[in-house]
Amino acid sequence: MALNSRCRAFRTCKRVLERAFSLCKAHSIKDMENTLQLVRNIIPPLSSTKHKGQDGRIGVVGGCQEYTGAPYFAAISALKVGADLSHVFCTNAAAPVIKAYSPELIVHPVLDSPGAAHEVEKWLPRLHALVVGPGLGRDDALLENVKGILEASKARDIPVVIDADGLWLVAQQPALIQGYRKAVLTPNHMEFSRLYDAVFRGPVDSDDRHGSVLRLSQALGNVTVVQKGEHDILSDGQQVLVCSQEGSSRRCGGQGDLLSGSLGVLVHWALLAGPEKTNGSSPLLVAAFGACSLTRQCNHQAFQKHGRSTTTSDMIAEVGTAFSKLFET
Numbered sequence: 440m441a442l443n444s445r446c447r448a449f450r451t452c453k454r455v456l457e458r459a460f461s462l463c464k465a466h467s468i469k470d471m472e473n474t475l476q477l478v479r480n481i482i483p484p485l486s487s488t489k490h491k492g493q494d495g496r497i498g499v500v501g502g503c504q505e506y507t508g509a510p511y512f513a514a515i516s517a518l519k520v521g522a523d524l525s526h527v528f529c530t531n532a533a534a535p536v537i538k539a540y541s542p543e544l545i546v547h548p549v550l551d552s553p554g555a556a557h558e559v560e561k562w563l564p565r566l567h568a569l570v571v572g573p574g575l576g577r578d579d580a581l582l583e584n585v586k587g588i589l590e591a592s593k594a595r596d597i598p599v600v601i602d603a604d605g606l607w608l609v610a611q612q613p614a615l616i617q618g619y620r621k622a623v624l625t626p627n628h629m630e631f632s633r634l635y636d637a638v639f640r641g642p643v644d645s646d647d648r649h650g651s652v653l654r655l656s657q658a659l660g661n662v663t664v665v666q667k668g669e670h671d672i673l674s675d676g677q678q679v680l681v682c683s684q685e686g687s688s689r690r691c692g693g694q695g696d697l698l699s700g701s702l703g704v705l706v707h708w709a710l711l712a713g714p715e716k717t718n719g720s721s722p723l724l725v726a727a728f729g730a731c732s733l734t735r736q737c738n739h740q741a742f743q744k745h746g747r748s749t750t751t752s753d754m755i756a757e758v759g760t761a762f763s764k765l766f767e768t
């Protein structure tokens with residue numbers, strides 16, 4: 440082929456690719472906007488007739504000697520998103536530290552006591568959702584207690600968001616959440632690989648993230664799975680959603696805790712609203728999309744102000760404005 444016609448062919452090919460890319464982008468932006476509208480539908484209106492607690496009483500199970508930041512980030516995020524009360528169930532050593540971070544949290548130093556599951560169970564009738572795992576650690580005795588808490592939550596039909604070391608526990612014993620439709624798993628890259636390997640006894644196909652998330656959700660009996668990453672991929676075993684809300688390149692620790700804490704509240708709101716408000720989509724999937732968009736938007740806004748020095752506390756300071764921008768416009 441002569442050089443000129445090769446250049447022409449190259450330009451044509453480039454135009455076709457660019458057009459395909461921009462169509463694909465336009466399509467995904469439209470999908471994102473449609474799903475954001477569903478999130479808006481599940482948000483309960485602020486009203487002077489409601490009593491304290493009606494907009495959400497959330498429990499976070501996590502916090503040990505090493506990790507006190509993670510449960511704090513999750514629990515304070517739940518409050519900032521709009522829950523009325525936020526509890527933390529943590530070990531004895533972690534409790535005074537978490538209390539000192541914030542007078543707004545209710546902190547129970549029960550997780551390493553012999554009757555831990557029973558102590559938490561007493562509170563379950565008063566909670567709308569649990570977030571299990573941020574800063575939990577991997578101590579066997581603690582994980583055994585958390586197993587009891589998960590069993591008790593399932594028996595009461597309480598929705599559970601499982602993150603961080605809660606996912607470590609689920610990777611050891613997938614039967615714990617198998618088929619529990621009110622569970623949402625929020626794995627990061629490593630946690631997803633671990634779960635996938637535990638369930639399928641083989642590595643993830645990194646070229647097929649959508650398929651991997653869909654298959655994992657199906658294999659676990661349609662629990663909702665949120666794989667966090669450059670794009671968040673979400674599935675309930677039937678639908679796959681992608682959240683590409685603009686964030687930033689800053690990857691400080693704690694962003695996932697903001698996501699799981701926010702999701703605790705959104706899950707409660709979504710289940711209260713029901714599938715008629717989510718246009719037939721799973722309420723939990725819509726809630727998860729809301730939490731992903733919000734976390735990424737907080738990250739974006741914080742990064743505009745703080746750049747490389749952005750930390751999760753800066754992101755939490757953005758929750759109010761990010762929420763308004765995404766869901767109250």
Ligand SMILES: NC(=O)C1=CN([C@@H]2O[C@H](COP(=O)(O)OP(=O)(O)OC[C@H]3O[C@@H](n4cnc5c(N)ncnc54)[C@H](O)[C@@H]3O)[C@@H](O)[C@H]2O)[C@@H](O)CC1
Pocket residue numbers: 505506507508509510572573574575576603604627628629630692693695696
């Ligand atoms: N301030 C705190 O108290 C914090 C405590 N955290 C807690 O720390 C504990 C361990 O959590 P981890 O998230 O470290 O869990 P893991 O022990 O599973 O470690 C994940 C590892 O994978 C690496 N990783 C992450 N994304 C990756 C990618 N895309 N490709 C390759 N490697 C990747 C990370 O650098 C990390 O070392 C949990 O209890 C968690 O909640 C974290 O939530 C961060 C904040």
Ligand SMILES: Nc1ncnc2c1ncn2[C@@H]1O[C@H](COP(=O)(O)OP(=O)(O)OP(=O)(O)O)[C@@H](O)[C@H]1O
Pocket residue numbers: 603626627628667668669670671686687688690691692693694695696697698731734735
């Ligand atoms: N490469 C990326 N680009 C943009 N956003 C990302 C990227 N990776 C993760 N995120 C976003 O960061 C948030 C937290 O995801 P991440 O994978 O950091 O969780 P994590 O490792 O569990 O965090 P944590 O430190 O709290 O445990 C999610 O909202 C996700 O969408």
Ligand SMILES: [Mg+2]
Pocket residue numbers: 602603627695696
């Ligand atoms: Mg995490």
